[in-house]
Amino acid sequence: MGAYILRRALILIPTLLGVSVIIFFMLHITPGDPAELLLGERATKEALHDLREHLGLNKPLYVQYGMFLKRMVTLDLGETIWTRQKVWIEIKQRFPATIELSIAALIISCTLGMILGIISATKQYSIFDYLSMLGALAGVSMPIFWLGLVFMLIFAVNLGWLPISGRLSVGVDLEVITNFYILDAVLTKNGEAFRDALWHLIMPAFTLSTIPTAIVARMTRSSMLEVLRQDYIKTAKAKGLSQFQVIFKHALRNALIPVVTTIGLQFGVLLGGAILTETIFAWPGVGKWMYDAVMQRDYMVIQNGTLFIAGLFVAINLVVDVLYAVINPRISVK
Amino acid sequence: MTPKHPEDRHPMLDQLSQLWRNKTAVAGLIVITLFTLSGIFAPFISPHDPIEVALYDQLKPPAWKEGGSSKNLLGTDDLGRDILSRIVFGARVSLMVAVVSVGIAFFFGTIIGSVCGYYKGNLDNIVMRGIDIILSFPYILLAIVVVAYLGPSLQNAMLAIAITYVPRFARIVRASVLEECEKDYVMAARAIGARDSRIIFTAILPNCMGPLIVQTTLSFASAILDAAALSFLGLGAQPPTPEWGADIARSRAMILRASWVMTFPGLAILGAVLGFNLLGDGLRDALDPRLRD
Numbered sequence: 001m002g003a004y005i006l007r008r009a010l011i012l013i014p015t016l017l018g019v020s021v022i023i024f025f026m027l028h029i030t031p032g033d034p035a036e037l038l039l040g041e042r043a044t045k046e047a048l049h050d051l052r053e054h055l056g057l058n059k060p061l062y063v064q065y066g067m068f069l070k071r072m073v074t075l076d077l078g079e080t081i082w083t084r085q086k087v088w089i090e091i092k093q094r095f096p097a098t099i100e101l102s103i104a105a106l107i108i109s110c111t112l113g114m115i116l117g118i119i120s121a122t123k124q125y126s127i128f129d130y131l132s133m134l135g136a137l138a139g140v141s142m143p144i145f146w147l148g149l150v151f152m153l154i155f156a157v158n159l160g161w162l163p164i165s166g167r168l169s170v171g172v173d174l175e176v177i178t179n180f181y182i183l184d185a186v187l188t189k190n191g192e193a194f195r196d197a198l199w200h201l202i203m204p205a206f207t208l209s210t211i212p213t214a215i216v217a218r219m220t221r222s223s224m225l226e227v228l229r230q231d232y233i234k235t236a237k238a239k240g241l242s243q244f245q246v247i248f249k250h251a252l253r254n255a256l257i258p259v260v261t262t263i264g265l266q267f268g269v270l271l272g273g274a275i276l277t278e279t280i281f282a283w284p285g286v287g288k289w290m291y292d293a294v295m296q297r298d299y300m301v302i303q304n305g306t307l308f309i310a311g312l313f314v315a316i317n318l319v320v321d322v323l324y325a326v327i328n329p330r331i332s333v334k
Numbered sequence: 335m336t337p338k339h340p341e342d343r344h345p346m347l348d349q350l351s352q353l354w355r356n357k358t359a360v361a362g363l364i365v366i367t368l369f370t371l372s373g374i375f376a377p378f379i380s381p382h383d384p385i386e387v388a389l390y391d392q393l394k395p396p397a398w399k400e401g402g403s404s405k406n407l408l409g410t411d412d413l414g415r416d417i418l419s420r421i422v423f424g425a426r427v428s429l430m431v432a433v434v435s436v437g438i439a440f441f442f443g444t445i446i447g448s449v450c451g452y453y454k455g456n457l458d459n460i461v462m463r464g465i466d467i468i469l470s471f472p473y474i475l476l477a478i479v480v481v482a483y484l485g486p487s488l489q490n491a492m493l494a495i496a497i498t499y500v501p502r503f504a505r506i507v508r509a510s511v512l513e514e515c516e517k518d519y520v521m522a523a524r525a526i527g528a529r530d531s532r533i534i535f536t537a538i539l540p541n542c543m544g545p546l547i548v549q550t551t552l553s554f555a556s557a558i559l560d561a562a563a564l565s566f567l568g569l570g571a572q573p574p575t576p577e578w579g580a581d582i583a584r585s586r587a588m589i590l591r592a593s594w595v596m597t598f599p600g601l602a603i604l605g606a607v608l609g610f611n612l613l614g615d616g617l618r619d620a621l622d623p624r625l626r627d
Contacts, residue, residue: 146600
């Protein structure tokens with residue numbers, strides 16, 4: 001098992017190198033000089049010259065790529081062009097916000113998706129099955145940036161139940177430790193902040209969970225149906241086990257194996273969807289940061305943000321692969 | 335000649351009737367037909383010019399609401415433009431984006447996948463690693479980055495979507511070609527001295543069409559969704575182009591005063607994407623016998 005994990009981790013290196021090559025050259029294949037792109041059209045000649053020197057743009061490409069890699073490894077990510085903040089500090093602040101949102105969305109989609117999938121499979125061809133699968137198909141087809149606005153209109157504007165955007169209300173004090181606000185509120189035993197942070201989380205998390213919920217529901221249903229057809233389930237029924245025991249003790253375990261892989265793959269969907277969701281709800285995470293950077297053409301942020309998200313995505317895929325090998329003994333790790 | 339045995343029927347007929355019996359697929363087909371027709375005949379159907387500004391008719395509600403009139407069935411936006419007309423013309427833009435971007439991805443993906451699957455070896459290893467790298471970006475992020483560098487426009491959005499969709503086609507074709515290569519007819523074609531290109535394109539590929547057709551249909555759905563998302567972020571269609579995603583982005587400013595400006599373009603996206611997804615699911619059931627109940 002250890003050897004398997006090590007080998008899978010080693011494959012990461014060429015992948016990450018490839019990702020860095022793509023991101024590095026993207027700045028260089030763009031028409032125009034990176035220094036001009038970074039400083040804008042009205043930059044003075046001296047400023048351009050200085051920046052070229054500073055970024056090493058006068059050196060050969062492979063040397064520049066080496067420098068780029070070195071900065072990445074030492075986490076010396078430079079400053080954002082727009083706000084003159086250290087990129088690394090921004091990432092440390094914004095990253096927990098995105099992860100908090102993604103985890104909340106993932107919890108919703110696993111719970112809701114599995115429940116819908118299991119009920120649909122056990123009551124195949126019933127009205128419930130029909131409606132929930134139609135709902136799942138609509139979920140997969142949903143423009144979530146629109147759904148987010150609809151939620152906002154209904155639950156924040158018309159009903160006034162939930163806050164319209166942001167992570168915390170003005171006037172609510174919270175001592176920030178980890179930047180995961182919910183966790184921080186628990187750590188500092190701050191009940192008011194906990195409730196406020198949770199209330200802010202609900203709408204964005206449900207919006208972001210739409211597509212993964214639908215995918216998990218469909219996957220659970222089809223995987224469950226396949227398992228329920230097998231002989232050992234008939235045996236379990238024949239020996240007089242209750243429906244509940246058959247489903248939860250015997251069928252579910254095997255049915256969940258493909259579902260777990262699907263859930264792992266949803267992280268990519270979540271990180272992509274986070275850009276849309278965070279933009280709508282003014283959620284100060286990496287997605288909103290990337291969006292603002294694109295709008296302001298802040299290439300330092302785009303470059304680093306992309307590399308960071310891609311790296312995270314690759315790492316999560318590794319974890320999912322390993323977990324998959326752990327839960328499914330039929331997978332040979334050789 | 336009428337076939338005597340069911341086995342005599344062409345397998346395609348069997349698949350078509352399978353598809354026809356699938357009610358959801360038929361529903362999807364109807365939606366897609368409506369959507370395509372409205373895209374093609376947009377200038378004849380739409381009641382008004384979609385980009386004509388009418389300042390006297392700003393933010394008119396839909397006809398069934400108080401203050402609405404039959405002149406603008408779905409109401410107007412903040413510039414007095416007719417929403418129904420913008421949705422009808424928006425179908426044209428979405429249809430074009432889907433056809434062009436999926437077409438490009440299909441073309442390059444099929445070539446890459448079939449060459450890799452047929453020749454295997456080092457070439458296959460290197461190209462597939464490259465594809466793995468592209469797949470290690472969340473794909474909407476990749477599209478956003480591509481557009482960020484190339485500059486926001488509908489063309490660049492289509493290009494970005496095409497680039498991000500190449501891997502899925504390449505993978506599917508490669509897997510099917512690998513499978514087909516083991517079969518006797520490929521060996522027979524080699525034995526009679528057919529050129530590689532001929533074997534790939536006239537012998538192998540037609541047998542891989544099932545999964546390809548399904549993937550194409552589902553890709554139409556996600557291309558429409560992704561193009562709308564890019565336009566919503568301001569990276570796709572630019573004003574005054576009638577595009578559903580861009581219209582939703584504009585409507586955010588008037589969400590409190592005029593919710594209908596936001597509602598209808600969203601429903602249009604949902605409907606079109608749902609149509610292609612319904613058909614794609616139906617096609618998968620019909621073309622992939624392994625999944626039949």
